Structures are given as C-alpha cells and as structure tokens.
Ligand SMILES: Cc1cc2nc3c(=O)[nH]c(=O)nc-3n(C[C@H](O)[C@H](O)[C@H](O)COP(=O)(O)OP(=O)(O)OC[C@H]3O[C@@H](n4cnc5c(N)ncnc54)[C@H](O)[C@@H]3O)c2cc1C
C-alpha cells in the first residue's frame with residue numbers, strides 16, 4: 318500500500334502494479350494536490366547550487382551517487398513520458414548569479430557538477446544576453462526536460478489503474494501501525510498490507526522523528542502572459558539572492574492559453590514569513606520590471622522538505638519491522654529524486670538483494686551524519702524552539718476576543734489560557750484552536766493562501782480547521798462561536 322499520490326507514491330505504485338503486485342494508493346486529497354502538481358516542472362540534473370551545497374558537507378562520491386540517482390530518476394520520467402504520451406520539451410538549464418558577488422557560487426557549482434560527472438559548461442554571452450534580467454554569469458547543462466507536472470501525475474495515475482491498482486482519494490491516513498500486522502487507519506476503516514510506503518512529503522508517522530530532521534520551505538510561483546519574442550529558451554535558476562526560477566512554457570510543457578513564462582522564488586520556512594501575500598507581490602513586481610508587458614495569469618505556492626544532511630531520506634522507518642518505507646527531503650528537486658526513490662523502494666519490496674541495487678541506492682541509503690549536519694539540525698531545531706516559545710508568548714499576551722478580522726485576514730489571541738485563531742474568509746468569520754495537533758505549535762495566519770500554518774514542522778490547516786498537509790494528521794478543534802470584539806471577554 319502506498320500513502321500519497323504525489324510523484325513518489327505514483328511512480329512506486331505504478332512500478333509495483335506493473336510487476337503484478339496488488340497495490341492500493343490512498344491520498345488525503347486528489348492526485349498531485351500538493352507539491353507534485355504545483356512545482357515549476359523542471360526535470361533537471363542541474364539544480365541551482367544543490368550539488369556544491371551537498372559537496373560542501375559530503376565526499377565527492379556521495380554527490381556522484383546523488384547525481385546518478387537523479388539521472389536514473391530523470392530517465393524514468395523520460396521513458397514514462399514517451400510511452401504514455403506525456404508532452405515534454407528539451408531545454409538548457411542555467412544556474413546563474415544576479416551579480417558578481419554570486420559568481421563564486423556559480424564556479425563552485427561548476428566544479429561540483431563536473432566532479433560528479435555532469436557535462437556542464439559556462440553559459441555563452443549570447444545566452445546571458447537573451448534574458449532581460451541581470452545575469453553576471455551562469456553555467457549551463459543542455460538537454461534537460463521541462464513538462465507539466467500535473468499532466469505527468471495524471472498519466473501516472475491512469476497507468477497505475479490500468480495495471481490493476483486501486484486509488485482512494487480524499488481518504489486521510491491518521492495512523493500507521495505494524496502490529497498485529499502492518500496497517501493504516503483511515504476514517505473509512507483500517508487497511509492491511511504486506512508493505513506500507515509513506516510518500517506523504519514529510520512522513521505522517523513520527524517514528525524516527527524525521528519531522529525534526531527536515532526543514533520545510535514554502536515557495537511562490539506566478540505565471541504570466543508575455544509577448545512571444547521576450548521569452549527565454551532556457552530554464553534559469555539563481556544561486557544567489559533573491560531566489561528566482563524563470564522558465565518559459567509552451568503548449569508542450571504546461572502552457573494554459575497564452576501563458577508563456579513562469580517565475581518562482583522567495584522561499585522561506587513555513588509559517589515564518591511576515592506576509593506570504595507580499596512574496597507574490599514581490600515576484601510580480603520583479604517580473605514586470607524586466608518584462609513590462611507581462612500580465613499575471615495564475616499564482617500559487619507549495620512547500621517541499623530538505624533534510625538536515627542535505628541528501629534525501631529514502632528507506633525503512635525505525636520500529637517498522639522493515640515493512641514501513643518512506644522517502645522525503647528532496648529540497649525542491651522531487652521530479653528526479655522522487656522517481657529515483659520509487660525505483661529503490663520498489664526494488665526493495667520486489668526483493669532485489671542490496672548487492673544488486675544500483676550503486677547510488679546503496680550510497681544514499683546509508684544514514685550518514687556529519688558533524689556539520691548535526692550543527693545544521695541543532696540550528697534549525699533551535700529556530701523551531703524559538704518559534705514555539707514566541708508563538709505561545711504572543712498568543713497569551715493578546716487576549717481574545719479580538720476585533721473581527723478583515724476579509725482575508727486572521728489573528729491569534731488567547732481564551733482561557735489557550736491560543737485561538739479567528740479568521741474571516743469570503744465574508745465568514747470562524748474560530749479554531751490555534752494549537753497545532755501535531756506537537757502543540759501555535760499557528761500563524763498565512764495571508765497569501767488564507768490558511769493557518771505551523772512554524773514548527775509545517776503542518777497547514779484551512780480556515781475551518783481542516784488539515785491540509787504536514788505531519789499533523791487531525792483537524793483543528795473548531796470553536797463553537799466566532800468571538801468578536803462585541804462579545805464579553807472570557808479572560809483578562
Ligand atoms: C514551488 C516549488 C517548485 C518546485 N519546482 C520543482 C522543479 O521544477 N523540479 C523538481 O524536480 N522539483 C520541484 N519541486 C519539488 C517537487 O515538487 C517535490 O519534491 C515533489 O513534488 C514531492 O513529491 P512527493 O510525492 O514526495 O510529495 P507530494 O507531492 O507532497 O505528495 C504527497 C501526497 O501525500 C498525500 N498525503 C499527505 N498526508 C497524507 C495523509 N495523512 N493521508 C493520505 N495522504 C496524505 C498528499 O495529499 C499528497 O498528495 C518544487 C517544489 C516547490 C514547492
């Protein structure tokens with residue numbers, strides 16, 4: 318059984334179903350409802366400054382294994398897309414610096430990529446000059462893939478079903494257990510299986526405390542209609558601040574109507590931005606300053622997880638009897654890392670001996686933790702601790718009732734010593750517990766998405782308290798009445 322119908326879950330399920338296994342996929346939402354359907358569609362081995370970041374903390378052999386895994390993942394996507402008729406386009410990927418100060422990172426990436434066996438080159442002047450935004454320098458990798466991730470996921474689901482699999486959407490898993498035999502619990506009942514694969518982004522089981530070994534970044538994407546001649550041919554990703562991902566789209570790699578340009582960036586830890594809405598506005602302003610004719614067509618955001626040791630976690634969970642597997646920590650490169658994880662997990666379930674797994678699968682499977690990883694983990698967990706203390710402190714010093722929030726706004730106050738969240742969306746004011754059911758973080762209002770977001774481990778909830786994503790598995794408690802400034806205060 319696979320929990321999660323994102324790219325990891327769908328590829329894993331499809332490979333196993335095509336092998337003749339009886340496979341069910343369960344998803345809390347719809348196919349590709351989270352990061353898989355909301356990314357920028359780059360199936361690329363050149364990944365910004367990813368390789369040099371890993372290389373700064375790990376041996377060259379590990380970076381090589383990471384690239385090999387991503388190459389196999391990319392190849393799986395290409396083969397599947399060709400077989401299933403999913404359109405894709407070959408494009409050159411660029412990792413670029415906005416200014417001279419960022420050129421050191423470009424050079425580091427060049428060195429790390431070459432060392433890992435990638436045929437990168439320095440970008441030509443004509444390629445740099447082909448875009449209107451400043452590019453101090455860039456490295457390039459030709460023949461990477463761009464596609465519409467939603468179309469890919471839909472085709473994966475259809476192929477899985479055609480191979481005999483079953484798919485249960487809008488069914489949330491609330492518990493994972495191995496005794497008396499491996500099963501998951503949902504509102505519709507328990508489902509038993511020989512193997513359970515948690516392909517849920519961050520794992521929904523707390524075994525191994527992986528939620529505390531990951532940090533979650535929320536990022537923003539805006540698509541634009543722009544005059545044809547202005548669109549770059551390649552996919553650009555900055556290595557220095559501000560983070561910018563710029564890619565053209567055509568009918569074959571995801572364009573809707575006359576949309577031709579997708580711009581992403583402004584990532585930040587989930588629940589820790591002053592204003593999420595401002596991140597969108599900044600992306601729009603940046604784009605229109607370089608493409609004056611650009612007209613916004615869509616905007617969306619999503620989150621992905623990075624492991625503290627910078628390399629994805631793929632494998633069995635502690636205390637799962639070898640029957641619970643998971644994969645996460647792709648750091649916004651899941652279109653290649655997800656299929657690679659699926660290859661490895663499916664092979665293990667099929668009983669392939671460790672010695673017969675690809676070399677990269679053995680190298681990446683080892684749980685290596687360098688002193689710097691511990692330091693990075695400690696730093697992130699210290700930030701989580703600060704966010705936890707701040708959330709409770711702020712909530713308790715702002716007693717409810719609070720003034721009724723304006724439409725699209727939410728605010729946290731305290732009632733009877735407990736933080737409550739009050740929001741108004743679409744004219745409707747609601748009150749919910751503002752305490753995250755995962756481990757008690759105090760939620761913050763996300764004014765870009767109109768959601769309650771947890772600054773600790775990135776769970777998110779709708780204004781009515783419905784859990785949307787993250788390690789929490791239950792909804793927020795709904796408070797019977799939305800308190801307003803007119804209500805008598807329940808505490809001082
Ligand atoms: C803005 C942005 C841009 C990106 N751009 C790129 C890119 O260009 N190229 C690239 O390679 N990567 C990119 N990524 C990263 C990529 O999108 C992710 O790494 C990848 O989609 C993760 O896939 P997944 O299957 O592991 O998780 P997800 O897509 O998050 O899927 C997890 C699934 O599990 C389900 N689930 C969760 N909890 C439960 C539960 N309790 N019960 C049942 N089901 C549950 C969810 O509903 C969801 O469908 C980007 C990410 C972001 C945020």
Ligand code: FES
Pocket residue numbers: 753754755756757758771772773774775776787788789
């Ligand atoms: S997600 Fe862990 S406390 Fe909220």
